Amino acid sequence: MRKDRIKKILVEHGAADHNLTSSVLKRLDNLPVENIIPDFPGQRHDFQDMDKETLRLIKFKGEVLKPCPGTRGYICCGYQILHVGTNCPLDCSYCILQAYFNQPSLRIFVNLEDELIRIGQIIDSHPDKIFRIGTGEFTDSLALDHVAGWSDILPHFFTARKNAVLELKTKTERIEGLLTSQYRDRIIVSWSLNSPYIVSKEEHGAPSIKKRLLAAKRCQAEGFTLGFHFDPMIQHPEWKEDYMRTIEMIDRFIDPKGIIWISLGCLRYMPALKSIIRRRHPGTHILDGEFVRGLDGKMRYFKPIRMEIYSFIGEVIKKWYNDPGLYLCMESDEIWHKSLGWSPENTDGLSLYLDKRVIEFFG
Amino acid sequence: MDDIWHILRDGPILLNIDDIKEKPGPYTISFGFDLRPLVRSIREFGLINAPIVTRGEDGCMDIVAGYRRIMALRSLRWKKVPCIDLSDSGLEPLELLLFNLHDNISTRRFNDVEKGMVLNRLIPFIPGKEIREHYMPLLDISNTMNLDILIRLEELDTQIKESIADGTLSLNATRLILDMDNRSRTAIFKWISNVKLNFNHQIQFIEYSTDISIKEEKSISELLDEEQISRLLEDKRTNNPQKAKHVLDLLRSRRSPFLTRSEKTFKKNISGLNLPQGVRIQHPPFFESPEYRLEILFRDGKELKEKIDSLAQIDRLKKVGDPWQEDS
Numbered sequence A: 001m002r003k004d005r006i007k008k009i010l011v012e013h014g015a016a017d018h019n020l021t022s023s024v025l026k027r028l029d030n031l032p033v034e035n036i037i038p039d040f041p042g043q044r045h046d047f048q049d050m051d052k053e054t055l056r057l058i059k060f061k062g063e064v065l066k067p068c069p070g071t072r073g074y075i076c077c078g079y080q081i082l083h084v085g086t087n088c089p090l091d092c093s094y095c096i097l098q099a100y101f102n103q104p105s106l107r108i109f110v111n112l113e114d115e116l117i118r119i120g121q122i123i124d125s126h127p128d129k130i131f132r133i134g135t136g137e138f139t140d141s142l143a144l145d146h147v148a149g150w151s152d153i154l155p156h157f158f159t160a161r162k163n164a165v166l167e168l169k170t171k172t173e174r175i176e177g178l179l180t181s182q183y184r185d186r187i188i189v190s191w192s193l194n195s196p197y198i199v200s201k202e203e204h205g206a207p208s209i210k211k212r213l214l215a216a217k218r219c220q221a222e223g224f225t226l227g228f229h230f231d232p233m234i235q236h237p238e239w240k241e242d243y244m245r246t247i248e249m250i251d252r253f254i255d256p257k258g259i260i261w262i263s264l265g266c267l268r269y270m271p272a273l274k275s276i277i278r279r280r281h282p283g284t285h286i287l288d289g290e291f292v293r294g295l296d297g298k299m300r301y302f303k304p305i306r307m308e309i310y311s312f313i314g315e316v317i318k319k320w321y322n323d324p325g326l327y328l329c330m331e332s333d334e335i336w337h338k339s340l341g342w343s344p345e346n347t348d349g350l351s352l353y354l355d356k357r358v359i360e361f362f363g
Numbered sequence B: 001m002d003d004i005w006h007i008l009r010d011g012p013i014l015l016n017i018d019d020i021k022e023k024p025g026p027y028t029i030s031f032g033f034d035l036r037p038l039v040r041s042i043r044e045f046g047l048i049n050a051p052i053v054t055r056g057e058d059g060c061m062d063i064v065a066g067y068r069r070i071m072a073l074r075s076l077r078w079k080k081v082p083c084i085d086l087s088d089s090g091l092e093p094l095e096l097l098l099f100n101l102h103d104n105i106s107t108r109r110f111n112d113v114e115k116g117m118v119l120n121r122l123i124p125f126i127p128g129k130e131i132r133e134h135y136m137p138l139l140d141i142s143n144t145m146n147l148d149i150l151i152r153l154e155e156l157d158t159q160i161k162e163s164i165a166d167g168t169l170s171l172n173a174t175r176l177i178l179d180m181d182n183r184s185r186t187a188i189f190k191w192i193s194n195v196k197l198n199f200n201h202q203i204q205f206i207e208y209s210t211d212i213s214i215k216e217e218k219s220i221s222e223l224l225d226e227e228q229i230s231r232l233l234e235d236k237r238t239n240n241p242q243k244a245k246h247v248l249d250l251l252r253s254r255r256s257p258f259l260t261r262s263e264k265t266f267k268k269n270i271s272g273l274n275l276p277q278g279v280r281i282q283h284p285p286f287f288e289s290p291e292y293r294l295e296i297l298f299r300d301g302k303e304l305k306e307k308i309d310s311l312a313q314i315d316r317l318k319k320v321g322d323p324w325q326e327d328s
Ligand code: SF4
Pocket: A087, A088, A089, A090, A091, A092, A094, A095, A096, A097, A138, A139, A140, A171
């Protein structure tokens, strides 16, 4: 994995007094630190490289826990996003965060612990609802764990709650923090997987599939529940054989009984991201496929192509293990039926299906 | 600025036109104008306002204001020009630039190339924040994203700049061709200008060409030079709108062969149904939603019933559906 390239730390006004700030500064005590006034909303930056060499410690003023925005016309998993930071040190060519060029740098929200008190109240006041919460939507959940120490803060908060689970989604091998924590219950460590071809060409700075799976294997051996996400799946020469290699590797390293779910999602992107990808990754072929504008305005593969990808991968996974908790990310009822042979019909249906998996695994 | 009024009051001096630089230089901001009316006016009434100049570091005269007038005078073969010389005014380069900028802004709108020229001349002197907050509104630039494009327009070939200046090449299309190699940009521009593609078509044409060139790992100029494509441009039997349609159809089918094949199969299937007059069946955009649409035009209930009855007789209606099913 690419070495940390953080060269300086910016502490935004209002962030200095937080415990998380002190612990980050202690961990990175060899780096220059500057106190700055926060950006005003909409302020424009010209960081074409996203300024991943700078770490900003920020008191986040928005909603820290938000439902996954979902998208019109497609079935959403009903996940909740815990906003712990944005951007990550990796540089995947398809990363949606490239479009947020007005939010440069690696960003850690230092008021997380204060916000957790409020989030705890929300979770506790809805005992009949299962909160599936993840931190991997706007950043990699573990890539900055050695800096932010999220694995010191989050696991015990979730272990203590019977109607919530925390999913930490990563492409990295940064599991040291998790392994040293004493908590396992209600924590899902999940890996984003792809074909070895896409990993080597498009996931810059990310560990190989084998390394990810070895990290997963260790977590499994240490008692963690696992999840996997084939997202974004991308057509490329010999994609079928190549994705099968990844599934064969999962078979080699992982006991399927400990996998709570495996999601599948094809590459999709906001139209504005295309020119950014072209500019930041001039040699990439990820945009070569036949993309059309979806019902939500995002570009997706032409429907029969998506159906072929899902049917193929779904079939291979189900042949490997018959109860993998397979689901599609942001797809229509029609695609579910035609690719996987059943459909949860809508977002409530998919939420229910995933909630049941949570109950099966964690009670 | 006291000095300048002094000098202006003192009036012009006569300079050899050859001592004045031909290139626009650091102060002038005129591009893409029609010189003919000015030439006519000077021929009829003479030169009413003297151009303003200042001595550059190389000893020759840079034009501060009146670039077009000097060009008109050159075309009229004047040898001497009355000019106001600001060499000893003590004015800094930025002041000279602002003098010309405000002189122009009060009388006309700048085209995009000229806006780029203004920005390029201001950038060495003025911080980015001030440019965004003060000069963007002054120059009527609404989108910050356009700043990066405007300042790069001067790099382009004159012909392309002229099309931007006269509004026939859109700024969005220009954004897409800026980073291309010169040959590819010229090949794209040849199509846009010869066929007079409208703004939407310009974007489609560039995007299809770029996507295909990356996918097939060939340059855009190689792609557009292909016999199959260049033949469309040369075809004497087709007019510009037809050429535009043909080339866009061809590029689209090469960019998205599966989708275009599906659309064609669907169209063929529907036309084979012999639907009653005024009845149409359409597929959803890109076949993304699962629902097809039936449209019946009718004047009254009687006609509607007749059309529904005759539709009910068409047994092959049952086969209407996703066209790729037959493909596979
Ligand atoms: S790991 Fe995720 S957040 Fe990081 S660059 Fe890749 S896609 Fe973006």
